[in-house]
Amino acid sequence: MVRSLLFYVLLPVAILARVASCQQAEAVRSLLSEHCYRCHGPDVQESDLRLDKRERVLDGDIVVPGDPASSELVRRILTDDPDDRMPPAEAHNPLLDAEKKLIEQWVADGAPWAEHWAFLPVRKEALPSVSRPQWCRQPWDFFVLARLEKEGLTPSPQAPAAILLRRVTLDLLGLPPTQEAVRRFEADPSDAAYAAYVDRLLADPRYGEHRARFWLDVARYADTHGLHFDNYREIWPYRDWVVRAFNANLPYDRFIVEQLAGDLLDRPSVDQRIASGFNRLHVTTNEGGSIEEEVRFRNVLDRTNTMATAFMGLTAGCAVCHDHKFDPLTQEEYYGLFAFFEGMAGAALDGNMASPPPAMRAPTPAQRRERRRLEEAREMIEACAWKIVDALSYREPHLRASALSVAPTRRTWWNDAPPEDAELHGDGDTIWHFEPGPPGPERLGALRLARRAARDALAQDFFLTPKHGRRLEIGDRLEVWVYLDPDDPPQTIQLQFHGKTWEHRARWGAKPAHGAGAKGPGDVKEGPRPVAGRWTRLVLDPVNLGFRPGDTIDGVAFTQVGGRVFWDAPALLTHGPLGELERTSLRLWAMRAREDPRLPKEIRAILALPQEAWNAEQETALEAYYKRHVWGQARLPLAPLDERLAEIKAQIDRLEAEIPHTLVSEELAEPPATHVRLRGRYDRLGKQVTRSTPAFLPPFPKGARRDRLGLAQWLTDPGHPLTARVAVNRFWQELFGVGLVETSEDFGNQGALPSHPALLDALAARFVASGWNVKALIRSIVLSSTYRQSSVVRPELASRDPANRLLARGPRYRLDAETLRDQALLLGGLLSPHLGGAPVKPPQPEGLWKAVAYVGSNTMVFEADTDPEKRHRRSLYTFWKRTAPAPQLALLDAPSREECRVRRERTNTPLQALMLLNDPQFLEAARGLGDLTARQPGGTVENRALWLLRRALCSPPSDENVRDLANYVRRTLESFRRDEEAARRLLESAPPPLPASGVPVPERAAWMMAASIVLNLDPLLSKE
């Protein structure tokens, strides 16, 4: 806001006079908002004065149009009397003299009133007339040129071919162009060649990566929860969806609908559900002691505020506690929007889980294709197998059931001494302590495992035998003997079994032990504590603990809460694998198979019935199953097919294990009622409100559902004044560095006025009319003459328009963090072309995570990826830990992604210089670029220096720069020849491996440092 006014105020008065009257009205209302609305605006009306409504301003003698002298407003702002002057001194918000003059002039001019521009419908703007229409290539150029002509300025000439090509490639791909592309364009810099090149860029998949990168700041995408533990959160399929959406040129209205409400669409696709993860990207916590209602409230606030900022440029969050001070958004209306997001399912706290529900498995398109292929193969083979089975006929042999009634074998893990060949663990001073203990059945031998624990404290002994796990078969049982000391009984005892994990627990007693709160087999409550003072045999069905036949158990933990406990003789009671009998007789098999949880549901249902009760249909079904899977006689013909099926199943399992999860939105069947929260306090409920949209914006679409889907439809209605304006402004900002509305996050009364209001509306109108076509919009902007101008700051512009808001030249500013790193990697010949996938961890200085992390967080220890392909992936894919983002991003103004951000700062600091000079990753890029340079054929030092500068900056370098760089290389080379060891150390200072090169070490090192100079040149760090 202040900037936007400076924009007016700093202009010479002569120009100010020529500001169109509607802009004058806008400027005045902005001033009133800035200086007066806090006390005389939508929220508060001190002395019953309200300055945001026309009829109230023109009421009485507050403002007398055309007569400043009789206008109270003018008198009060001009007076020297400190008691009378407005704004009062204690507001610390005085008007500048030029601002007072502007208001006075406005009253003199008849006090034309303008409703806030951004809340009025987008106007269909006719092209303004200009004196040099031949300069204009796109409609946008007319608006820019008309303004320049009004200011008495001329546009800048077109940028040199190489610079323009670099600019447009950086803007569309986030990467510099190839040498070949530069050469070709220099040879033919025609409009047609340029347009064809732009079309190639728009079709390049790296285009979507670059566009996505901007959006991920808005969406607050990150790979951790952000609060307290700041654990890993798995939602990267959303990030890849954004890339795909931009590459597929998903219309922007669909882009909004699918993110806000993809889950509510009719039969949503996998991609649409992934997109709905947008509402789940806010920070979350699981801090102990948190009050759930408070956390839930904050989660919903974030969703609401992000929606308002991202799509409407509204600072809705200002109305959480009271009516908005500056914009006509009441507190009640705020909670009307809030209500759309309060019905979302899921716990308030994240449980420190990677995928707190609702979440889904989100196969990538490639994974989906692969899965389909495997499943088709499986079905084909299965069909063949059934043909074979159908050709075989089964007859039940005459065998007695008693043939099966053999007692199970008891396989004891230990008795009287710790298990052999096992890793023994425990958490006390004396682990695995054996003593005679109380007498018991003879089978228990002489010694027991004995433990004591302090009241309320957990104590545990456990063993692991990773080399010899015991395989579970159908119908097996687990058995353990226990004795609780009657003088000091424990509060709870617990057994825990290790399969692939320890998530198999059984406990006796009410006090939670390990796995407290875990669902299912992670914490099975077996019953009350056994009676103390006697030996009890505990018998467990492993199926109830989450095991299946075929799993192995290779560890048992003996746990107690408080008290004194004796354990003895843990054992597996097993019947062994299916034998010859079961493979011969269906009826014998059926007796045992009843306990096999792996069988299909319908087979288990039949097996649950007594054999006499089976009807013919059931017998047939059973027989078919038996022949196909169990019957010994069918094994031989089926073996090759089953082998193949096993292979396919293994492949599918591997694939399934790789499929990531992603957080999604889901709606509760019965959403809670929403209340206004008094003063923004989560627990102070005010009036109940329904899902509704603010009155100053268009009405809710007729017939639309009152849910997030309806809200998205409301936002994307072509008549909505904000959605398209906010979007085109952000795309403009991505290309010019500053939006037409500088405050791209705030289109309200406190926001900046657009520098080119008619241009903004023309862009917005065209965008909607084109079907919200993002690629077409971007194409039309980069094809414009405005965009193609040289970015040299002409002397007259330096004073008149230092921030280039009039667009009399091309944009020039420092590149964003990600682009800088990607550019360096590409120039060094290192950048990986890999698209999408799980986040990667390129190296960073040690200890950055540990310095801040909660002890116990799974993002406490940073381990860099060793795979060079991952280390050299585009920065879009760098693991984003919210409480400690990678320094390569954070030092260069990347936000923390803790909340929605629609624009970044661009600072210029010594810490950035140190990083660009010394970060091993940038050194590695310099080494790569130096190697490429040193290997250029036919080179004098000058020729190589020229090649290096040209490669990196694209445009032909000046002779002085070539000479300077060549001389530097000579001097450095001499130094390194004297100290070859230093040169070697330098080459090895970047991460290994050091690539082979035919070039001598001193030369390599010298060119590496020359490349480092080039990678630090301001023109390279900037878009020119």
Next chain:
Amino acid sequence: MSNERPRGVDRREFLRRIGRGVGQSALASLLLRDGLSFDGVCSPAPGRAKRAIWLCMAGAPSQLDMFDYKPGLAERFDQDLPESVRKGQRLTTMTSKQQRFPLAPSVFKFEKRDNGGDGAWVSELLPHLGRITDRLAIVRSLHTDAINHDPAITYLLTGRELPGWPSVGAWLSYGLGSMNENLPTFVVLNSSWTGRQDAQALYSRLWGAGVLPSRHQGVALRSKGDPVLFLDNPSGLSRALRRDQLDVLARMNRRASERMADPEIETRIAQYEMAFAMQASVPELVDVKGETAETLKLYGPDAKKPGTFAANCLLARRMMERGVRFVQIFHRGWDQHFNVTGDLPKQCRDIDQPSAALILDLERRGLLDDTLVIWSGEFGRTVYCQGELTRKNYGRDHHPRCFTGWLAGGGIRPGVVHGETDDFGYNIVKDPVHVRDLHATLLHCLGLDPETLAVKSQGLDVRLIGVREPARVVKELLL
């Protein structure tokens, strides 16, 4: 022009434009030579303090075992906290389901120390601080809103419970600018600790710039590896070679500047020069070899162990001497939900002697008068026991309703004990000081107006003290 720029932003704009002609670094030198800061947005009132140190005890120290002496509790051991005291106020969900709230008197002995006034009670855990209470203003009536660590420490250091807002140090950097040419304005030090090891997390937002330009964010100085990220030249590259390289870089950048006329290029040249200067000044800063044996002894046995709180206090003093504006030292491990008597003595041993040494060392060097030192956690701990209560040990839950901190130096009245809690140490009965008031007081001591130090964001005047609730400068603490 001067009467036309009442607000800070204009001054920045003014400097930016002037700087364009001279080159920012040259301008900075000019201002520094006159004893002024550069690139701050405010023209501060002459405050007592030019710089500040915040000793931040992350996890919330138990005021009841350190400063807030409640002798009457001894005879109420294991009695229930009367409902008339608690008044149904909210508790964390860690103890809200507890059946009882038994009172846990401190097992530590307190002594009334002579502070030049009415005396100050300090527990036996803090012998060194006890001896310098005549330099401290102890505030026993601090209170805050949040009841959990993450929001509370975020509030303590940014004025908001939610992420995204400028930290105290960023505000000082923004408002006052830098006082030196070769060290950062705002430095953060993380310390090792010896108490409970599963400690609360820190977050870069606690020294972040929030909505301010990111150059105002704190620079975390590390005790292992490069003290400043990427400070060291790569192995094999001598300082002479680096100098040569930067000279060539500057020449080429200057040509770009002539061609493009973009003032940012001049700024970049200056920043590379500052980076080069820092490569010398930062190692000089962290090298304590020049400190006398007597000084090292003052800070205690840990003073020479990098990364300890003692070593960090010593570094903080060195930074104060070298014109760093603000240093924030974190010490973690104060979250004594249980085992107060086992853990708290270790934590106190970590910080007691070094904090006292820092005050004495600043004082004897004549720096204390214009250096503000603040010591505090993010909230306090409950008088009632969490978990098992015995005569020997107990635990304490989070307690935002009152806690103790202290201030010293830079305009603070020494020998003050401010505020009072009830006989249970549960509610404040006299002179409450909200964290917002503490923020206002800090800004005031540094010559800034807490009401007007603001930045526009999302249509709001964002301020450290917030926009909604009142915040007052605690005049009673000032000289």
